[in-house]
Structures are given as C-alpha cells and as structure tokens.
Amino acid sequence: MVVYSFYEYSKIKKLLSHKHYLSGYFVLNNLAKFSLKRFDFCLEEKVNIIAVDDDIKSGYSHTSILAKHLQNKNAKALYSAIFKSKNISYKGKSKSFRKANKKGFYLVKKPKYPVILVDDILTTGSTLMQAYKMLKKEKIRVLFAVVLADVKD
Template sequence: MRCLMCESLSLEHICPSCQNIFLAPSLYRRKIIHNIEVISFYKYSEIKDLLHTKHTDLGYYIYTILAKNSLAKFAAEFDYSHKVVSIAVDDHVKSGYSHTAILNKALKSKYIKPLYAKLRATNRVTYSGKSREFRILNPRAFELKDFNGSDVILVDDIITTNSTLTQAIQAVHGKERNILFCVTLADASLK
C-alpha cells in the first residue's frame, strides 16, 4: 500500500518516516473542572484530517498509529506508586470499532490497567462540530459501571469545550473515584 502522507510504498497506512516526522507527539497540559489536568499530545489543527477518519474503516488503522506514537509512549514512561485504571470516555462501538477503546488499550503498562465498557453515554447525541450551547442543552448523561480500583485516568480523543470530559469527571466523582488526570490525543484550543 502507499503511505497516506508521502505516497511511498509502506506496510502501514502511514510510513515510519512520516510517523517520525509528522506524528512525533508533544506534551500539552491544561486544567479543567476540579483543577484536573488534561494531557494532550497534538494540536488539533496538526492532525485534524487524521482524526476525521474515526468513523470510517481507515480510522481503525489511523487511531492505532496515533495511539502507538503518543499514548503508548506516555504509558511506558508513566511511573506510579501502585497500579491505576484507565477508562475510555464512551467506548461504544461505532463503524466496527471504538476509537476511544483503541486509545485506552495503548495505555496498558506496568502501572496502568485499561478497563472497557465502564463509562458510557446514555444520550448518543454527537458533539462533533456542535456549539457549546448545544453541548450544554444535550448532556451525554454518562453512566459509570462498577469496577475495582480507586485511581482513574480518563481517556478521550479530543478536548474542545471541556463539556464531554467535565460530564465524565462528574460521573466518576459521583461514584467516589479519584481522577488522576485525563489524556486526549488532541487539544482543539491550541493554535
């Protein structure tokens, strides 16, 4: 096949050379509700076209590559006093896979145990491209299923207005769990 970026022959959808050049992650941090830190690895504008593949067959491969280059590297360097769990925000399967589950799986390490199907939205409305007002008027109504562990890392693909992560944080806090921080692939507020 051909690399989506440089069109050279490649065994992956994005060749290793382009991954090194264009998908080298950075660390961006911002605080949201309850002073919880959100760690992102890319500016949204840098990988916007790649992120838009998430509900296509190609998206599975692209998200796997992005997760390998960012979240997996982060997890390999993550050190903590005890094992913690990571939970994907609404890892509901759509288009044959869950993009947030792919990201969550990449966090598996000595100190991080990914959990699946634990935080699901009961309102299936999509926030993609919607205004802050729309998001406020149409809450996701997250339901948190029980799990072992008290320290949690929340995982999502993009942070834009904070509304999805804020609602997810409130659901987790409602079950008296401690959120260490959140991780996202991209932050839309970065220029």
C-alpha cells in the same frame, strides 16, 4: 482536572477525519503507538484507564484504542466502564449546545483503582467534565485525563 494532550487538532485534522471509517482504526492505532504508548507516566499505585464513551462505532471504539496503548505495568484499561444514557453527538456543535445537552454518563463497571480518563479529542472539555463529575459523584478518584488531540479554541 489536568488534561494531557499530544497533538494540536489542526495538525492532525485530516488524519482524524478517517475515524468514522475502517481506515480510522489504523490511523488511530498508529497515532496512539507514536504518542500514548510513549507517554511515560510513572505511578507507584495501580490505576484503571477508562475510555470515555467507548461503545463500538464504525466497527471499533476510538477511545478503546487509545486506552489500550496507554497501558503499562501499573495502568490497566477497564473497558466498557461508563456509558452515556443519551445518544447525543457533539460533532460540530457549539459550547452552549454541549452545556444544554448532557450525555448523561453512568457507571457500568466500578474500577478497583483510581482512574485516568481517556478521550480522543478535547474540543470544549464538556464530555470529559461530565465523565469526571459522574465518577466523582460515585466516589472514584480521577488522577488526570489524556486526549489524543486538543482543539485549543
């Protein structure tokens, strides 16, 4: 799966440290306006944008903000489409921990169209890969993924 990212995590780490606070809403909203909103992908077909793990945290969903700004005339966000069955946080965890402790994504809303996956930070790719595999198992075509920042080991 191809993953497009807009920032090196190290360059915006201080900004993203706000994401678990109300101020993070404004930070993510502006970062998304300056990057995702300008991501000019032209697709002839209609697509759904699915924000990975878009349940409400800290009063808002990080990934839903990103999905909102990625929309265009042929790409519409499908909110609350997939959720995780296990409340596992990967923050600060190793790649081996992430592999051993899967989030257990499941489908809540079946998309009508092929999918673009959206996440905020790509650390090891474990979360995106789990979501991708679940959608593939459900016979849903994933075109590519978009993340705001990439850690790049």
